[in-house]
Structure formats: structure tokens, C-alpha cells
Amino acid sequence: MRKILMPLAGVAMLALAFSMAVAADEKKAGGAGVKPGEQAPSFSLQDQDGKSVNLADLAGKVVVLEWFNNECPFVVRHHEEKKTMAETSAKWKDKDVVWLAVNTTNGKTNADNKAVAGKWSIAYPILNDSTGEVGKAYGAKTTPHMFVIDKTGKIAYAGGIDDDPKGDKADRVNLVDKALTELTSGSSVTQPMSKPYGCSVKYAK
Amino acid sequence: MTHGYHPSMRMLAGLIAFALFATVLPAPARAAAPAPADLVKAELLADVASVKPGQPFHAGVLLKIKPKWHVYWKNPGDSGLPTRVKWNLPPGWKAGELQFPIPDRFDQPGDVVGYGYHDEVMLITTLTPPANLPAGGPVELSADVNWLVCEAICVPGKAKLTLSLPAGDSAPTPANAEAFATWTERMPARGTEAGKLAAIEVKGTNPVQARVRFMRPGKDVQWFVVPPEQSGLENVQTNSDGELSSTVSFSLAPPPASAADVWFLVAYTDQYGKRRGAEFNVMLPPPAGK
Numbered sequence: 001m002r003k004i005l006m007p008l009a010g011v012a013m014l015a016l017a018f019s020m021a022v023a024a025d026e027k028k029a030g031g032a033g034v035k036p037g038e039q040a041p042s043f044s045l046q047d048q049d050g051k052s053v054n055l056a057d058l059a060g061k062v063v064v065l066e067w068f069n070n071e072c073p074f075v076v077r078h079h080e081e082k083k084t085m086a087e088t089s090a091k092w093k094d095k096d097v098v099w100l101a102v103n104t105t106n107g108k109t110n111a112d113n114k115a116v117a118g119k120w121s122i123a124y125p126i127l128n129d130s131t132g133e134v135g136k137a138y139g140a141k142t143t144p145h146m147f148v149i150d151k152t153g154k155i156a157y158a159g160g161i162d163d164d165p166k167g168d169k170a171d172r173v174n175l176v177d178k179a180l181t182e183l184t185s186g187s188s189v190t191q192p193m194s195k196p197y198g199c200s201v202k203y204a205k
Numbered sequence: 206m207t208h209g210y211h212p213s214m215r216m217l218a219g220l221i222a223f224a225l226f227a228t229v230l231p232a233p234a235r236a237a238a239p240a241p242a243d244l245v246k247a248e249l250l251a252d253v254a255s256v257k258p259g260q261p262f263h264a265g266v267l268l269k270i271k272p273k274w275h276v277y278w279k280n281p282g283d284s285g286l287p288t289r290v291k292w293n294l295p296p297g298w299k300a301g302e303l304q305f306p307i308p309d310r311f312d313q314p315g316d317v318v319g320y321g322y323h324d325e326v327m328l329i330t331t332l333t334p335p336a337n338l339p340a341g342g343p344v345e346l347s348a349d350v351n352w353l354v355c356e357a358i359c360v361p362g363k364a365k366l367t368l369s370l371p372a373g374d375s376a377p378t379p380a381n382a383e384a385f386a387t388w389t390e391r392m393p394a395r396g397t398e399a400g401k402l403a404a405i406e407v408k409g410t411n412p413v414q415a416r417v418r419f420m421r422p423g424k425d426v427q428w429f430v431v432p433p434e435q436s437g438l439e440n441v442q443t444n445s446d447g448e449l450s451s452t453v454s455f456s457l458a459p460p461p462a463s464a465a466d467v468w469f470l471v472a473y474t475d476q477y478g479k480r481r482g483a484e485f486n487v488m489l490p491p492p493a494g495k
Contacts, residue, residue: 199359201315
């Protein structure tokens with residue numbers, strides 16, 4: 001009897017230790033990310049061609065971050081069906097606004113990002129954040145989750161691309177376009193935050 | 206709250222976990238997007254075999270979900286979309302609010318929390334035919350159902366479900382009793398029924414703190430909060446003190462501009478091992494200065 005019980009107790013202890021490790025990790029992963037008005041976390045990530053893009057080099061410009069995963073139907077909606085991302089980024093391209101997609105999806109490579117940039121004719125960098133570090137620093141929850149960074153490096157807008165999670169509104173408001181319009185005309189952003197929507201960011205475990 | 210354990214224990218546990226993983230998953234699975242029809246099978250059921258004029262009955266949308274995949278509760282959490290049902294009913298019919306069973310919580314990497322269902326769920330509503338419903342001819346009921354089903358990827362799905370039932374003046378015979386009994390059991394209590402299980406007290410507008418006191422001991426307490434439509438939940442903290450009381454606190458982001466409707470569902474396991482839920486609707490006053 002004792003011979004059977006001993007290994008069982010050992011397994012139970014290990015299981016307990018393991019569940020504690022998981023609990024501690026979840027705790028550590030927590031955090032609400034950045035909020036409007038706060039300094040945008042710095043990063044340096046590679047684009048689909050392996051070129052480094054460093055946020056610090058973009059000081060003095062407005063930067064838009066688009067959390068990206070081409071396998072997510074919400075991202076597909078705004079790239080294939082509605083062209084929201086292509087149209088909005090093109091509209092602001094020559095107005096000192098830098099648009100960057102960030103792909104935090106676990107396991108994605110520069111080559112994957114290059115392939116989808118070609119497929120969808122994406123005219124801006126797709127940054128590789130497959131480790132999830134930058135996604136966690138910003139608190140990116142969904143694809144797409146949008147952040148607008150002002151010329152001084154502060155978060156000016158965080159949230160959804162528009163106010164239409166279900167994709168059925170006739171008169172949806174493009175909240176990133178609205179924030180960029182206000183920001184570049186020198187006025188304050190009237191809606192600096194909205195609830196982001198989409199698929200969960202598929203972070204590396 | 207901190208957990209003390211030796212780092213080597215953690216490493217060993219990690220190795221064991223890795224070994225388990227390696228055994229369970231023979232090859233890294235990265236399948237192509239599956240066809241939506243293989244992921245969720247949807248069916249429309251009624252708890253009666255025939256319809257009597259003016260007499261309400263229950264209709265259920267039963268979703269059978271591919272193992273490991275999930276669909277979403279009425280508040281999907283940080284991501285996802287709620288499952289939606291739109292009824293197409295003949296003139297004079299009325300549909301009640303769609304009821305969602307107590308959901309599961311999914312903790313995904315990166316602190317992304319979701320609420321929903323694995324394997325199977327039935328969403329139930331009360332349908333009321335008009336009192337002047339003509340007898341004889343069958344009534345045709347239909348529902349447009351939309352869902353988002355996710356695992357490693359998400360796939361949207363939809364179905365137009367129909368059900369044809371004879372109408373007559375005789376008392377309807379029950380139908381699908383087992384399915385309705387199973388899923389009615391899993392619906393949270395509301396109103397006076399909820400009040401028999403627990404009492405709620407809410408403080409603050411942002412952050413918000415809520416406390417329930419259970420009438421009987423409750424274990425494994427989970428809170429599910431439905432924020433106002435435009436707001437998300439942040440910094441959600443829950444804490445149970447003993448088995449008679451539990452609290453939740455959270456911030457609404459962005460904060461609501463006016464008075465806001467919030468639903469609190471508290472789920473727990475009672476002393477007989479049964480999972481129960483009590484749902485409370487609270488109107489938060491407008492934020493200060495508005």
C-alpha cells in the first residue's frame with residue numbers, strides 16, 4: 001500500500017507545483033497595457049523584409065499601430081471586404097502619418113508577413129512580434145486593436161478601428177480616421193478610447 | 206497573493222508539462238481553415254409538439270460545437286462576438302429575451318479573457334403565439350443565427366433554422382424534454398429567484414465594486430460582467446472571503462458618458478455540488494460631473 005501511495009503523493013505534489021507556476025505566470029502576464037495620454041512603449045521590430053523599424057526613429061511623426069493576424073475574420077473584413085486599412089492608411093500617407101501593422105501571432109515569420117503583404121497589396125510594414133513582447137507592452141487584446149501615437153510619443157487613441165464590431169452598421173464611424181483628423185488639425189482627440197474588438201491576439205504560450 | 210515554491214520545482218513541473226504535451230500532440234498541428242459547417246451544427250427545437258393560441262412555450266437554438274472550439278456568451282470578453290439569434294415570426298407573435306446559460310471562462314495567453322461555451326450550448330427564449338392564431342395549419346418559425354467559433358483561429362458561421370409546428374386548441378404535448386431540462390437547469394436565476402440565492406451591493410461608478418452575499422455557502426465563485434455596450438472591462442479583480450461572500454471590482458474603459466446598465470452574473474457551486482448562477486441588473490449613476 002505504501003509503495004503505491006508514495007509515487008501518487010509525489011505526482012500530486014508536482015501537479016500542485018505546476019498549477020502554482022501557471023497561476024504565477026498568469027498573474028505576471030496581467031496588466032491593462034497603455035492608456036491614452038501615457039508614453040507609448042518603445043520597440044524595435046523587423047518588417048517583412050527583415051528591416052528594423054524603431055519607434056524612436058519616428059519621433060515627430062504620428063504613428064498608427066494596427067494589430068494584425070491575417071487568419072482573423074475581423075482583419076479579413078477590413079483588408080479584403082471593406083479595404084478600411086488600405087484606404088485609411090493611403091489617405092494619411094503623405095501627411096506625416098506612419099502606419100505600421102504588428103503581427104503578434106504565435107509562430108508567424110517575416111516570410112509569412114511578406115506573403116500576406118503581397119496577397120493583400122499592403123503598402124506599409126508588417127512588423128514581426130511573434131514573441132508577444134510588444135503586444136503585451138501595449139496591452140493589445142484583439143486583431144485589429146488600433147493605437148495612434150502623437151508626435152510627442154504619447155498614446156492619442158486606443159481601441160477599435162471603428163464602432164462596428166458586428167460589421168453590419170450602415171453609418172459606421174472610422175475612429176482612427178477621426179482621431180487622425182483631430183490630431184493633425186491641432187485639436188484634441190474627442191474619443192481617445194473605444195472598446196477594441198476582434199479575435200484574441202494569439203500570443204505565444 | 207504570492208505563491209512560494211522552489212524554482213527547481215517549477216522547472217521540473219515545466220519539463221513534465223512539456224513531456225505530457227509532447228506525448229499528447231504527435232505532430233505540430235497547423236491545419237488549413239476548416240469548413241464552417243464542420244465546426245458548429247445548429248438546430249431549432251421547441252418544448253412543445255404543437256402550439257396553442259396565446260400560450261407561451263420555449264424555443265431553443267442548440268449549437269453542437271466541434272471539440273476544443275468555442276462560441277461566445279452575450280459578453281464575449283476581451284475578444285470575439287456574441288452569438289446572435291434573430292427570430293422571424295408570423296404576425297402577432299412575440300419573442301422574449303434570449304437567455305444564455307452560465308458560460309465558461311477561457312484564460313488565453315497575454316491576459317486575454319473570453320466567456321463562452323465548448324461542446325454544446327442551447328440558447329432559450331419564450332415565444333408567445335397570438336390569441337387569435339388560426340387552428341389547424343402548421344406555423345412556420347424561423348431564426349437567423351450568427352456565431353463566431355474560435356480555437357487557434359476564428360471562423361464566422363451562420364444558419365437559417367426553421368421549425369414547423371401544428372396549431373390547435375388542445376393542450377400541447379411536451380417535446381424535447383431532456384434538452385430543455387438540461388439547459389434550463391444551467392440558466393442563471395434572475396429577479397426574485399436570484400434574490401433567493403444571493404444579495405448584491407454595488408459601490409462606485411468607475412472603478413465599480415460589487416459584493417454578493419450568498420444565502421447558502423458557495424464555492425468556486427466566478428463573476429461574469431456585462432458592461433454597457435461601448436465599454437470594455439479593465440483591471441478585473443475577484444476575491445472570495447469564505448463561502449458566503451465574494452467581491453468583484455473593475456474599471457469601465459472607456460467610461461460610460463451617462464447612466465449605464467450593467468449585468469452581474471455570479472456563478473458558484475452549492476453545497477450539493479450543483480453549479481448555480483444568479484444574475485443582477487444594476488443601473489450605475491452617471492459619472493461625476495456629467
